[in-house]
Amino acid sequence: MSDFDFTALHSALEEISHQGRSALLPALHAAQEIYGYLPQAVAAEIGRILDVPLADIYGVIDFYSMFYRDAVGKTVIQVCGDPACGLAGSDVLLESVCRHLGIAPNEISADGRYTVERAPCLGLCEHAPAVLVGNRAVGSARPDDVDGWLAGNGDIPHGLVYGSQRRLTVNCGKQRQTSLKEYLAGGGYSALKKALQLPAEAVIAEVKASGLVGRGGAAFPTGLKWEGASNAVGQPKYIVCNADESEPGTFKDRVLMEEDPQRIIEGLVIGGYAIGAHQGYIFVRGEYPAAYRGFEQALEEARQGGYIGSDILGSGYAFEVELRRGAGAYICGEETALFEAIEGKRGFPRVKPPFPTTHGLFGKPTVINNVETLCNVPYVILNGAAEYRLLGTAKSPGTKLFCVSGDVARPGVYEVPFGVTLRHLLEEQAGGVPDGYALQTVLFGGAAGAFATPAQLDVRMTFEDLRLAGLPLGSGVVMVFDERRDLRDVLRRLARFFAHESCGKCYPCQLGTQRQLEILERVSHGETLADDVERLTDVGWTMSDASLCGLGQTAASAVLSAMQLWPALFEPIKENY
Ligand SMILES: Cc1cc2nc3c(=O)[nH]c(=O)nc-3n(C[C@H](O)[C@H](O)[C@H](O)COP(=O)(O)O)c2cc1C
Ligand code: SF4
Ligand code: FES
Numbered sequence: 001m002s003d004f005d006f007t008a009l010h011s012a013l014e015e016i017s018h019q020g021r022s023a024l025l026p027a028l029h030a031a032q033e034i035y036g037y038l039p040q041a042v043a044a045e046i047g048r049i050l051d052v053p054l055a056d057i058y059g060v061i062d063f064y065s066m067f068y069r070d071a072v073g074k075t076v077i078q079v080c081g082d083p084a085c086g087l088a089g090s091d092v093l094l095e096s097v098c099r100h101l102g103i104a105p106n107e108i109s110a111d112g113r114y115t116v117e118r119a120p121c122l123g124l125c126e127h128a129p130a131v132l133v134g135n136r137a138v139g140s141a142r143p144d145d146v147d148g149w150l151a152g153n154g155d156i157p158h159g160l161v162y163g164s165q166r167r168l169t170v171n172c173g174k175q176r177q178t179s180l181k182e183y184l185a186g187g188g189y190s191a192l193k194k195a196l197q198l199p200a201e202a203v204i205a206e207v208k209a210s211g212l213v214g215r216g217g218a219a220f221p222t223g224l225k226w227e228g229a230s231n232a233v234g235q236p237k238y239i240v241c242n243a244d245e246s247e248p249g250t251f252k253d254r255v256l257m258e259e260d261p262q263r264i265i266e267g268l269v270i271g272g273y274a275i276g277a278h279q280g281y282i283f284v285r286g287e288y289p290a291a292y293r294g295f296e297q298a299l300e301e302a303r304q305g306g307y308i309g310s311d312i313l314g315s316g317y318a319f320e321v322e323l324r325r326g327a328g329a330y331i332c333g334e335e336t337a338l339f340e341a342i343e344g345k346r347g348f349p350r351v352k353p354p355f356p357t358t359h360g361l362f363g364k365p366t367v368i369n370n371v372e373t374l375c376n377v378p379y380v381i382l383n384g385a386a387e388y389r390l391l392g393t394a395k396s397p398g399t400k401l402f403c404v405s406g407d408v409a410r411p412g413v414y415e416v417p418f419g420v421t422l423r424h425l426l427e428e429q430a431g432g433v434p435d436g437y438a439l440q441t442v443l444f445g446g447a448a449g450a451f452a453t454p455a456q457l458d459v460r461m462t463f464e465d466l467r468l469a470g471l472p473l474g475s476g477v478v479m480v481f482d483e484r485r486d487l488r489d490v491l492r493r494l495a496r497f498f499a500h501e502s503c504g505k506c507y508p509c510q511l512g513t514q515r516q517l518e519i520l521e522r523v524s525h526g527e528t529l530a531d532d533v534e535r536l537t538d539v540g541w542t543m544s545d546a547s548l549c550g551l552g553q554t555a556a557s558a559v560l561s562a563m564q565l566w567p568a569l570f571e572p573i574k575e576n577y
Helices: 007-013 017-035 040-050 054-063 083-087 090-101 143-150 180-185 190-196 200-210 222-231 252-259 261-275 289-304 335-342 371-383 422-429 463-469 487-501 507-524 532-546 550-554 557-565
Strands: 075-080 114-119 131-133 136-138 238-243 279-284 320-325 366-370 399-406 412-417 439-444 450-452 477-482
Touching (some): 017 040, 017 054, 083 487, 136 289, 190 261, 222 366, 238 261, 238 335, 252 289, 252 371, 252 399, 261 289, 366 371, 422 439, 439 487, 450 557, 532 557
Parallel strands (some): 075 114
Antiparallel strands (some): 075 131, 439 477
């Protein structure tokens, strides 16, 4: 007989257990909230209820970094160690928290209250250095005030939102969630009303005509994706909102979610109607507790208002939305890995084809769209494709959100029309590099992006111009480094991120990300070996060419770009250098 009292677990699982294995991540979250971690007896009980073998449950627990098989402190403190926070002193911060609590990373404090971990990017880069204290985010955390911010003082990292022509972020910047009432007052849900009076094909035609392409990184035309799922044979169909934003340097979706969730829900319901789905999912990364709570409230409001449910606005159209929470795995942002996570499995990407439009969630036709993509949809439907195209260029219509962080006067989310230059964004909008230092470089697109030099500042930011300049737009990251920064350290942090986040399904990435990290650790410590450059190049191209999914295919992108731009960085550093 087990020592554990399962009463609370049984009542937490009562409403979800009929979903079977698909309820596994929610069940593990619920259990961890009750017991603090996931001991064997609890895992076995969940397995019994959901009919999942214990070995599979362990596989899932071990895959996600926010699930714990062994006891941890009551509150887990996650200190970001990725580049934007690294610039802002996150190593000193981590050291000082550990010293303050008298523990090493991953240990439990003597009073059992805390465990400290170094975390990958927390999506709070504009508030670096960033920390998550349990479910509470802290920005600009000071190493000399650990007690203060542990006690709840300190900068609450709300969105910092700027931009001259704001369509997607009109309701953002208030530093709080926009209520349904406020959203309606600004014309919210008029697009859904309009869409429900149109044939589904007309909705898809409008989105196609708008030229909207996905903002999640792959830049796939949204209307085409919707058409594919609409034409696909098979029922039911699903639409999924990818809110797993985890690419280092990216925080735009967090701001949209925290401040204007109704816009995302409206885009999702319109998409569902267009493709003939009656069930949607929103998958929010585990490290965004505020966004998750905000969605819970927003979905309830939308349900009460009749914008989701069994007969939306009296149209006869039925659509439900289920909110899911990730558990700490960057790879779950990859669309097929995200489906696996919703299905209660480890987030291993699937081999494509077949593509999600025909074989997606639960093997059924599925559309998956990024948060920012969905936020464009109400505007397109309400105002029409022609008006949508008034901003941006013919090949890159509309506006784009950029995540500006690092050595810049005003970090934040910037909404600008496609076609403005990087110089305009950095110097005129974001106030340039502060304190009189010169710009060294910009990490553009994300951890999987490339470095832009000061000579490239006049590049127009459109898909077509950036492609020519060799700069991937990625998730809209613009991370700025001034002349003082040691890029070897930045590269080491990026390599550490990929080595940590590789799911291990395919060898080129599983081994390549580890080798890349080892070499870049040597490089950053001034211990570069004679053939390290050759090895790094070889590992980089092998990963790019032979990896199964986008993570491995781009894990060397920034490193290869740095090697081309600054070969001297990779030369062995002499002792008296
Ligand atoms: C490793 C990896 C991580 C990804 N992370 C995200 C993410 O956090 N959010 C996102 O929207 N797309 C992410 N993507 C892209 C998705 O696979 C997918 O293309 C996207 O959700 C489609 O939506 P869109 O067409 O609206 O861009 C990621 C892709 C890869 C390979
Ligand atoms: S490329 Fe990396 S992340 Fe993608 S499947 Fe292979 S090991 Fe996993
Ligand atoms: S929150 Fe630290 S790099 Fe993004």
